[in-house]
Amino acid sequence: MTNRVLEIANLEKAYGDHQVLKGVSLGLDKGDVISIIGSSGSGKTTLLRCVNLLEDFQKGTIRIDGSEIGYHDVKGVRTKVSPKQVTKDRALTGMVFQSFNLFPHLSATDNITLALKRVQKLSKTESAEIAQHWLERVGLPDRGSSFPGQLSGGQQQRVAIARALAMNPKLMLFDEVTSALDPELINEVLDVIKSVAADGMTMLIVTHEMRFAYEVSNQVIFMNDGLIAEQGTPDEIFKNATSERLTAFLKNTKF
């Protein structure tokens, strides 16, 4: 319990009649890197979005550092927390999106400093220093004044990673962060994620890059039809897959 950063218990989520998550339980200790693989529609992205409270969920709990996020008990009734608390809970996690979602009207530096200034209430100089630190960390020390439109996809995604890391989250969520990139730009992004993982950041990664998942994670989860179908070390999942579904899935993906 001491080191548990994320604890998901029996998470259920439905869009109307369509049940997307059918009871997912999952735990991450500090420094854990867990990759989630699975075919599209299996609920991986939805799971990640629930942890960031971008999606409501109907059943189950998500705890970060021991405290429940998103919902609380009001006289025995499960109730969504106030918008203010949602904002606070969300700040515990950093999220990187498939489509980067940098703010196009702000420079790379301002993309990073916006939340530092407005959420953490840091001074202009302080936040600029932090931004510079993280830009250096993702290998873009001299692109602070560039606007998203002036950066390549890979560079944009690295700025997005820096933006999330600068908020000092307890947990990083990566949602198919290389799926929108040209093949030759994928590695620069994956390398950054690997080096951040090496620094001990706790991470939950949804990815289609099997080799990357194999290399970066200490646990791999195979999701199928809204459930965790298999969970194990990268070797167990990729080298010694036994179940029919997983073997079929791996057969259809590049490693």
Next chain:
Amino acid sequence: MSTGFFNELWISKVMIFRGIYTCLFVSFSAIILGTLIGICVGLSLTYGNRFTRFLARAYTDIIRGIPVLVLILTFYFVLSVIHINLSALQAGITSLAIFCSAHVSEMLRGGLQNVPKGQTEAAKAVGLSFFQTFLFVTLPQALRQILPSWINTAVEIVKGSTLVSLIGVVEITLVTQQIIGRNFLTMQFYAVAGLIYFLIGFSIERTGKFVEKKVAIK
């Protein structure tokens, strides 16, 4: 004859300048007021609940469906029936402002809704509140997008301001008619009026283009 024209122009210069002043005063008051009202209505259209959305939608659609002249005449003649007596100038500014607001609200709604959903999600993910997201992420992008149509509306308002001459506001058009009534130089003075309107509209458009370039997303 041409010396006669310049002589008449010289004699009329104070009247013309007053007309220009009134035209600009009416137009800019209407644009500023209309934009402020339009922002409120546009926000209700975008973020309001079902009830406020319905009201804002009804307001916008009704106003946009009514000709400006009818609005002007209504505010001047009809409101006095219920004992709201607006001066010609007040009625003119109010009706143009309301006309402007309906257009601004629709533009703003479109602009805000065109900002990709991922932008709001990214803003939320870094911990910005709803209001901060609006102020620092969606609004700046929406404003850039609606700037060209907003400038266009401003020019339309200047042109629409000619109509307030019909309720007796002495702006460029009415001044021109008064001058012509005195010297019968119909063609020349309508040409002068046209030139003045063109210059005002042209300056607004140029300024708009300049600002657009300045704030363009790189």
